[in-house]
Each structure stands twice: as structure tokens, then as C-alpha cells.
Amino acid sequence: MFSLVPLMIEKVGIIVIVAFLLSRMKSFRQMVQKEHNKYEKMMLILLFGAFGLISNFTGIEVNSQAFNQTDWITEVNAESALANTRVMGVVIGALLGGPVVGLGAGLITGLHRYTLGGFTAFSCSISTIIAGLAAGYISKKRKQNGKKITPLLAVGIGMTFEALQMLIILLTAKPFADALNLVQIIALPMVLINGLGTLLFMFIIEAIMREEVSVRANQTNLAFRIADRTLPYFRQGLNAHSCKEIAAIILKLTDADAVAITDDQKVLAHAGAASDHHVPMADLITGMTRKTIERKKISVARTKAEIFCSHHHCPLEAAIVIPLKVKNHVVGTLKIYFTDPEKLDNVQQQLAEGLANLFSTQLELAEAEHQAKLLKDAEIKALQAQIHPHFLFNSINTISALCRTDANKARKLLLEFSSFIRGNLQGAKQMLIPLEKELKNVTAYISLEQTRFPNKYDIIFDIEPNLEKVYIPPFTLQPLVENAIHYGFPRSKSKGEIRIEIHSQDNYLQIIVHDNGIGISEDRMKELGKQVVTSTKGNGTAIFNISERLKGIYSGQANLTIKSKADIGTTVHISLPLYHKRGDQQVV
Structure with missing residues (x-):
């Protein structure tokens, strides 16, 4: 019995070696890794x-006297049996492919075993078919329940069906005495060694699965790296500059020989091979691209003819073209080309599809971001364009009255009024203006107000030098001064004071407007800046307006706070990022 063990190990080694060599083949790995259609199940069968046939041909002929080991068995003596590893291959096939594969592989192996002869021919053939079918159903049930076939479970199933084969031999092989003697010789070696072979085979299968997971993880990581590096350009939309950078990034990080991006009419960028005739801003020259746009579906070409390139000497021989969609509308394509069709494998195709999905999402987000920005810009400009109508009427009336009593002063005020109106009109068109322009606007406003209410208050400026070119939102300072004048000193007999302080601190511009007026009640303080407040003295529009504009422009980086005490005064403090401007760029 034990002298059979090394011979069985040798036979198992042959099967394991063949399995290992097959595991290096891409077609075999693909069959093992994914769900199987009818064609793939037939290939697994x-x-x-x-594997079963190899086991039969390389088996060990056993009789009551000795083991007969030949290089290739084509016939078994009528008084002999065959010790081999056929059940192992059938069971593993069934565990991978289910009952159809198990039954098919079992029939091939079992019927071939029957043709070899020997007094156990029928017993071995029927046990092989039963093992394949039963193992397939076990695999199917576990998959339906979301459970995996582990190597140890596979070993247990393989050893169980090998033991079942011994039982079937005892029940069906004649004469029984010979069957019993055979089982006593081969049972333990075949059960154990087939179990060992199944374990080694399953380790190979698991290694293939782990490699697939690793490849997918690397592929996913690569896709996200590409997406991260291309995101800033996709935010610019599909244009020649952004697509040129995107194509260069994809070409550098993948195995592609050329990468192109188009809109629905022309090539926006092409990097890599065939750049001599795949020219940016030219019309689409490949029929494959036009077909992809029309059908809104991915196109794969594995020959030069399928690409439909009009240039006869084009080196590109394989391609994958994926539509880029925004709200299910094709806005362009991503094209990945190869000079060697063999490079366009399943991994490259999945990567390209993943990138196209990510890019389509990025384009949708960029479009949504652009629309939101347009809306926010419109809201901010509408807020900036607001001028208190009473101020306009009062200023005009004041200038009109001075025309009769003091023409020179009226002329001066008219110029200040013109400057103020011009500042408002310009400010409504710009998101940020230099601080010096805002101060000029404030000065014009104060001149008009102090003419109406002379000696009612003093304005004190405390401004840090060299901040004149710093950019701030228009109408940030003037409404605060207006609030202080109108609501800080109503019917006050004593002279008021408004202090405007502006300085820099930790890369932030600090704007502080303080008055020593009557202050603000606690109830009103809770609402100021958060909503428009209805009252007899005002509705809090100015503070709310400034607060909303700061949120829209600085996205949470700016801050507005109000502190006030009854009969002591009010302080409004605005802190915003310290921006300067160089050309069209704003920099800290």
C-alpha cells in the first residue's frame, strides 16, 4: 500500500505542473477569474x-500481485484496476464551473476510463461522473449563498468523492474479493494523494485570483491617480489646452502608444504615435470615432482596418474609443491607441472604460460648478448693484439747494456724487477692487452726508500703509459707514465719532468700523447678518448683503462679526484673505 504513495505523488506532480504552466496563460487566467458563459463553460469542460484524460493515460495499473507502471496506458488488463488522479481534475473543474462543467468533465473522463477496461472500469467511470455532478451542485449552492470555495473545503470534497469511489468499487466491482483487496491497497494512498493534489491545484487557482485582485487594485489606483492629476484641467471644460494636458498625462501613466481627446466635431488633442496626421483642431478622420459618437457606445478595434484611419501609413493598429457624456449627451470621446494589437488586453480595456466614466463625471461636475458659479456671480452682482434710493434723492436735493446758496460747494459735491455713482457702477461689474477705490467711494459718500449733517460726527481713518493695492469686494466699507451714520446717532445732541481702522494680520486683512453711538439691542444682534430684519429703523439689508457676498466670494474663509453695547457703541469687524493682484491672477 505505502509503496504506491511515491508513484501517486509523481502522477499528481504531472497534473500540478501542467496546471501551473496553464496558469501563466492569459486565456486560462481569464476563464478562471470571471463568470462563465456557455462558450467558456464548454472550454472548461x-x-x-x-486533465482527466491525462490522469487516465498516466495512471498506475494495479493487480493483486504488483503495480504495473508504464509511460502511457492505453489498455488495462481484465484482472487489473487503475490508480490515478482523475477525480481530482473533475472535482476542481466542477467547483470552478458548476454542475454543467462537472458533468461534462466527468463524462469525458469517466467514459474514457471505461474504454480502458479492467474489472473496475464501470465502477470508476460511474463514480467519476457522480463526483463531477455532485461537486458542481455543491459549488452552485455555495455561490448562491454568497460563500467561497476555500482550498481546505475543496480538499475535503475531493477526498470525500475519492472515498465514495472506493465504496462504489466495493458495491459494483466483481468479484468482490478482488474489489476488497484492491480497495485495501489503493484507498488510503488515493484519498490522501488526491487530497494533496487538490490542495496544490487550489493554491494555484487562489494565486490567480489574488493576482487579479492585485491587478484590479493597481488599475483602480492608477485610474484615481490619473483622475486626480487631470481634474484641474477638466474643470476648464473640453478645450485644446486642457485636453492637451490630459492626453499627455494619460500617455505618460499608461501603456498606450497614443492618446487623443475629441469633442463631437474635431480632434482637440493627440499625443504619441501618429501625431503627424492626427492633428489637433482638425476634423475627425477615423470612422471609428464618428461611429462611437453616433451610437453613444464604446468601440474596440483590434486591426488597422477597424480604426478606419484615412492615412494609409498610420502606425496605429488597435484602439479603444469611449464616449464622454454629460447628462447622457455625448460631448466628445477618449481614444487610446496601440501600435501592437496584443497590448489591447482586457486590463487596458477596463482601465479605459473606468477612466471614461471618471472623466464623464468630472465633466458633469465641472459643468455644474460652472453653472453654480454663474448663478452665484449673478447674485453677488445684484447685491453689489443695490444703492439706497433715499440717499440718491437726498443727495440730489442737497446739491440742488446749494446751487442757490453756494455754487462752488455745489459743484464740488456734484463731482463727489458723480464719483460715488461711478464707483457703484464699476463695482457692480467687478468681484474685487483695490482698497484705494473703496476708500475713494467712502470719502465721496462721507462728503455728501457731512454736507447734509454738518458737525454731527467726526470720521477718523487709521489705515496701515501699503495696503492700497490690496483687493477687497466692492461695497464692503461704505455700507458700514452708512449704517453708523444713520443708526448710530439718531437725534443725538452730542458729536459722534466713527473710526475706520484697516490693517493686516497673519495674511488676513482686518477692517474695523467703530462708532460711539447708541448701540444695538441684543434681540436685533442675534439676527443681524443672518437674515433681512424688518424694523422701523432699517431692515439689516447692508449687513446681510455684505455677509452673503463674503460667503460667495471667499467660500467660508472670510468672517464678519458685530459687537455692540447700549449707549457705548457698535464695532463691525471684517476679516478676509489678503489678496493682491498680478495680471489676471489673485495671489496672497
């Missing part, structure tokens, strides 16, 4: 049926 033939493959694991072939």
Missing part, C-alpha cells in the same frame, strides 16, 4: 476533461 474540455480543459478539465483533458
Whole structure:
């Protein structure tokens, strides 16, 4: 019995070596890794049926006297049996492919075993078919329940069906005495060694699965790296500059020989091979691209003819073209080309599809971001364009009255009024203006107000030098001064004071407007800046307006706070990022 063990190990080694060599083949790995259609199940039947045939041909002929080991068995003596590893291949095929594969591989192996002869021919053939079918159903049930076939479970199933084969031999092989003697010789070696072979085979299968997971993880990581590096350009939309940078990034980080991006009319960018005739801003020259745009579906070409390039000497021989969609509308394509069709494998195709999905999402987000920005800009400009109508009427009336009493002063005020109106009109068109322009606007406003209410208050400026060119939102300072004048000193007999302080601190511009007026009640303080407040003295529009504009422009980086005490005064403090401007760029 034990002298059979090394011979069985040798036979198992042959099967394991063949399995290992097959595991290096891409077609075999693909069959193992994914769900199987009818064609793939047929291929698995033939493959694991072939394993069974190899086991039959390389088996060990056993009789009551000795073991007969030949290089290739084509016939078994009528008084002999065959010790081999056929059940192992059939069971593994069934565990991978289910009952159809198990039955098919079992029939191929079992019927071939029956043709070899020997007094256990029928017993071995029927036990092989039963093992394949039963193992397939076990695999199917576990998959339906979301459970995996582990190597140890596979070993247990393989050893169980090998033991079942011994039982079937005892029940069906004649004469029984010979059957019993055979089982006593081969049972333990075949059960154990087939279990060992199943374990080694399953380790190979698991290694293939782990490699697939690793490849997918690397592929996903690569896709996200590409997406991260291309995101700033996709935010610019599909244009020649952004697509040129995107194509260069994809070409550098993938195995592609050329990368192109188009809109629905022309090539926006092409990097890599065939750049001599795949020219940016030219019309689409490949029929494959036009077909992809029309059908809104991915196109794969594995020959030069399928690409439909009009240039006869184009080196590109394989391509994948994926539509880029925004709200299910094709706005362009991503094209990945290869000079060697073999490079366009399943991994490259999945990567390209993943990138196209990510890019389509990025384009949708960029479009949504652009629309939101347009809306926010419109809201901010509408807020900036607001001028208190009473101020306009009062200023005009004041200038009109001075025309009769003091023409020179009226002329001066008219110029200040013109400057103020011009500042408002310009400010409504710009998101940020230099501080010096805002101060000029404030000065014009104060001149008009102090003419109406002379000696009612003093304005004190405390401004840090060299901040004149710093950019701030228009109408940030003037409404605060207006609030202080109108609501800080109503019917006050004593002279008021408004202090405007502006300085820099930790890369932030600090704007502080303080008055020593009557202050603000606690109830009103809770609402100021958060909503428009209805009252007899005002509705809090100015503070709310400034607060909303700061949120829209600085996205939470700016801050507005109000502190006030009854009969002591009010302080409004605005802190915003310290921006300067160089050309069209704003920099800290």
C-alpha cells in the first residue's frame, strides 16, 4: 500500500505542473477569474476533461500481485484496476464551473476510463461522473449563498468523492474479493494523494485570483491617480489646452502608444504615435470615432482596418474609443491607441472604460460648478448693484439747494456724487477692487452726508500703509459707514465719532468700523447678518448683503462679526484673505 504513495505523488506532480504552466496563460487566467458563459463553460469542460484524460493515460495499473507502471496506458488488463488522479481534475473543474462543467468533465473522463477496461472500469467511470455532478451542485449552492470555495473545503470534497469511489468499487466491482483487496491497497494512498493534489491545484487557482485582485487594485489606483492629476484641467471644460494636458498625462501613466481627446466635431488633442496626421483642431478622420459618437457606445478595434484611419501609413493598429457624456449627451470621446494589437488586453480595456466614466463625471461636475458659479456671480452682482434710493434723492436735493446758496460747494459735491455713482457702477461689474477705490467711494459718500449733517460726527481713518493695492469686494466699507451714520446717532445732541481702522494680520486683512453711538439691542444682534430684519429703523439689508457676498466670494474663509453695547457703541469687524493682484491672477 505505502509503496504506491511515491508513484501517486509523481502522477499528481504531472497534473500540478501542467496546471501551473496553464496558469501563466492569459486565456486560462481569464476563464478562471470571471463568470462563465456557455462558450467558456464548454472550454472548461474540455480543459478539465483533458486533465482527466491525462490522469487516465498516466495512471498506475494495479493487480493483486504488483503495480504495473508504464509511460502511457492505453489498455488495462481484465484482472487489473487503475490508480490515478482523475477525480481530482473533475472535482476542481466542477467547483470552478458548476454542475454543467462537472458533468461534462466527468463524462469525458469517466467514459474514457471505461474504454480502458479492467474489472473496475464501470465502477470508476460511474463514480467519476457522480463526483463531477455532485461537486458542481455543491459549488452552485455555495455561490448562491454568497460563500467561497476555500482550498481546505475543496480538499475535503475531493477526498470525500475519492472515498465514495472506493465504496462504489466495493458495491459494483466483481468479484468482490478482488474489489476488497484492491480497495485495501489503493484507498488510503488515493484519498490522501488526491487530497494533496487538490490542495496544490487550489493554491494555484487562489494565486490567480489574488493576482487579479492585485491587478484590479493597481488599475483602480492608477485610474484615481490619473483622475486626480487631470481634474484641474477638466474643470476648464473640453478645450485644446486642457485636453492637451490630459492626453499627455494619460500617455505618460499608461501603456498606450497614443492618446487623443475629441469633442463631437474635431480632434482637440493627440499625443504619441501618429501625431503627424492626427492633428489637433482638425476634423475627425477615423470612422471609428464618428461611429462611437453616433451610437453613444464604446468601440474596440483590434486591426488597422477597424480604426478606419484615412492615412494609409498610420502606425496605429488597435484602439479603444469611449464616449464622454454629460447628462447622457455625448460631448466628445477618449481614444487610446496601440501600435501592437496584443497590448489591447482586457486590463487596458477596463482601465479605459473606468477612466471614461471618471472623466464623464468630472465633466458633469465641472459643468455644474460652472453653472453654480454663474448663478452665484449673478447674485453677488445684484447685491453689489443695490444703492439706497433715499440717499440718491437726498443727495440730489442737497446739491440742488446749494446751487442757490453756494455754487462752488455745489459743484464740488456734484463731482463727489458723480464719483460715488461711478464707483457703484464699476463695482457692480467687478468681484474685487483695490482698497484705494473703496476708500475713494467712502470719502465721496462721507462728503455728501457731512454736507447734509454738518458737525454731527467726526470720521477718523487709521489705515496701515501699503495696503492700497490690496483687493477687497466692492461695497464692503461704505455700507458700514452708512449704517453708523444713520443708526448710530439718531437725534443725538452730542458729536459722534466713527473710526475706520484697516490693517493686516497673519495674511488676513482686518477692517474695523467703530462708532460711539447708541448701540444695538441684543434681540436685533442675534439676527443681524443672518437674515433681512424688518424694523422701523432699517431692515439689516447692508449687513446681510455684505455677509452673503463674503460667503460667495471667499467660500467660508472670510468672517464678519458685530459687537455692540447700549449707549457705548457698535464695532463691525471684517476679516478676509489678503489678496493682491498680478495680471489676471489673485495671489496672497
